[in-house]
Structure formats: structure tokens, C-alpha cells
Amino acid sequence: MMSILSLHIIPGLRLVLLVLLALLFFAQKPKAYSQDSSSRGDFENSLEMRFTEVDGARVLFSIWETRVKDYRLFVNETKRGWSDPGIIQDNNHPAVMVSWEDATQFCRWLTDKEVTAGRIQEGCRYRLPTSAEWSLAVGLKTPDYTDTNALLQGPSQTEFPWEGGWPPSEKAGNYHPDLGCDSFPTTAPVGSFSPNQFGLFDMGGNVWEWCSDSFKNSIDFRVLRGASWRMRSPGDLLSSIEIGNVGHIRLSTYGFRVVLELGDKISVGDLIQAETSAE
Ligand SMILES: [Ca+2]
Numbered sequence: 001m002m003s004i005l006s007l008h009i010i011p012g013l014r015l016v017l018l019v020l021l022a023l024l025f026f027a028q029k030p031k032a033y034s035q036d037s038s039s040r041g042d043f044e045n046s047l048e049m050r051f052t053e054v055d056g057a058r059v060l061f062s063i064w065e066t067r068v069k070d071y072r073l074f075v076n077e078t079k080r081g082w083s084d085p086g087i088i089q090d091n092n093h094p095a096v097m098v099s100w101e102d103a104t105q106f107c108r109w110l111t112d113k114e115v116t117a118g119r120i121q122e123g124c125r126y127r128l129p130t131s132a133e134w135s136l137a138v139g140l141k142t143p144d145y146t147d148t149n150a151l152l153q154g155p156s157q158t159e160f161p162w163e164g165g166w167p168p169s170e171k172a173g174n175y176h177p178d179l180g181c182d183s184f185p186t187t188a189p190v191g192s193f194s195p196n197q198f199g200l201f202d203m204g205g206n207v208w209e210w211c212s213d214s215f216k217n218s219i220d221f222r223v224l225r226g227a228s229w230r231m232r233s234p235g236d237l238l239s240s241i242e243i244g245n246v247g248h249i250r251l252s253t254y255g256f257r258v259v260l261e262l263g264d265k266i267s268v269g270d271l272i273q274a275e276t277s278a279e
Pocket of ligand 1 (some may be wrong): 203208
């Protein structure tokens with residue numbers, strides 16, 4: 001078949017055609033959000049929540065804790081109540097006063113919303129991470145991330161979400177003011193500190209993050225990870241620390257981060273293609 005470049009056309013017109021072809025090629029490239037210095041993220045959803053891959057995990061992680069503006073949309077559309085946390089927050093702070101049950105409902109709402117809109121395919125779903133997935137995302141070095149008990153022993157007892165061990169360096173994260181590593185009296189806007197090796201922010205501090213797991217096999221208690229802006233003791237700030245509380249409690253130190261689970265035959269590339277065609 002004759003290539004367009006082999007057509008007998010005047011040189012000036014050929015140049016114009018080449019430029020048009022180049023523009024067409026780049027216009028059709030899948031749209032991932034820009035690879036800025038803050039993240040290597042792969043997918044941006046309809047709420048402008050950004051997701052990225054974590055080595056070893058079969059889900060995409062939100063690079064941020066779920067923000068006030070994300071959760072407010074859910075509250076408004078579902079006409080739910082949402083208690084005042086009693087602290088000053090803007091749209092980019094992590095949503096707090098959110099129970100495990102609220103967070104789980106948020107994930108279901110978002111899944112339905114995006115499947116209906118064609119933003120994600122059937123078979124994909126948003127959910128809370130498991131504690132084991134969260135361990136991978138915080139960067140715990142362990143040969144078997146599915147063994148939560150193993151994570152709580154050995155080398156993990158000296159691993160923190162920041163480099164360099166105890167005490168935390170300046171700007172290591174949003175922790176208790178006594179540690180002197182940040183200037184935020186309570187929560188901080190997500191992304192205020194450096195991301196970790198996967199491009200995830202606030203894996204240590206800001207707010208505790210609900211995980212999907214039951215805590216110590218209790219039906220009522222659920223796992224939280226990562227510590228908060230009120231924590232200051234070394235044991236509470238370990239990457240491996242896991243606490244539990246009843247799933248209906250709402251505190252100004254508790255929030256959540258969602259993951260996007262892909263269906264068996266769905267890749268990140270498929271998501272981006274769907275994102276592109278939905279526009
Ligand atoms: Ca956190």
C-alpha cells in the first residue's frame with residue numbers, strides 16, 4: 001500500500017502533512033495526568049483523585065488521603081450527615097469524622113458512579129485497602145506481605161515511613177507538634193510533605209487510615225494504619241503499627257485512603273483508554 005509519505009506532493013505540503021500526523025498521534029495518546037515532580041501516578045478519576053501502582057500490590061493506591069472536597073460530594077449526593085470536626089480544615093485537608101462504615105459506603109458510591117459514567121469498567125471497584133496492601137504501600141520490607149503477624153516483628157520494629165529512623169526529621173510528616181517536624185496544629189492539606197517511594201503522600205501522619213480488615217478477628221473492630229497529627233511516641237509512628245477501633249466511631253484523627261481494584265483482565269492502560277473515551 002502506498003504510504004502517504006511516498007505520494008508525489010510538493011515539499012511544503014508534505015511538511016504540513018507530517019506536522020498534522022504528529023499532532024494527531026500525540027492527541028490520541030492515553031491521557032494520564034502530568035508526571036509532575038510530586039508523583040508518578042497513573043490514573044485520575046472523575047473526582048480528580050489520583051491513583052498509582054505499588055510494587056507487589058494488585059490494586060492502584062490513591063496518592064492522597066480522601067479529601068474534604070471528595071467526601072463532601074458523597075455527603076451531598078447521598079444526603080448524609082457529617083459532623084463538624086471542631087478543627088479548621090479546607091477542601092484539600094483529609095476528610096475526618098468518617099467512620100469505617102462511612103468510608104466503605106463512599107467506596108461503593110464512587111464505584112457505582114464511575115461504572116455508570118463509563119469511567120471505570122465493570123469488574124473494577126473502589127474499596128479500602130487491606131492492612132497487608134497498606135504495608136506494601138508504606139514500603140515495609142518483608143518477604144511475605146500477606147502475613148500481618150510477621151510484619152509486627154523483626155526489622156519492621158525499626159522502620160518508619162520516613163528515611164533515617166527515629167527521631168523524625170523536619171518535614172517528615174504531620175505529627176504531634178511536640179516532635180517539631182511540621183507547623184500544622186491539626187490536619188494538613190494532603191500532599192504537604194514529600195511522597196514516599198511509590199509517590200504516596202501522608203502514609204505516615206496527618207490522619208489514621210481505615211483498612212478493610214477486622215482488628216484481631218473482632219467483628220466490630222476495624223484496622224487503622226499510619227498514625228495521625230496527634231501522635232508522638234515511636235511505637236505509634238512505626239510503619240508497621242496497626243490499631244483498631246469500632247467501625248462506627250468518628251474522630252478528627254481518623255480518615256481513609258481508597259484503592260482501585262482492577263478486574264482480572266483489566267489493566268491500567270484499559271482504565272486510561274476508558275478515561276480518554278469518556279471525555
Ligand atoms: Ca495518613
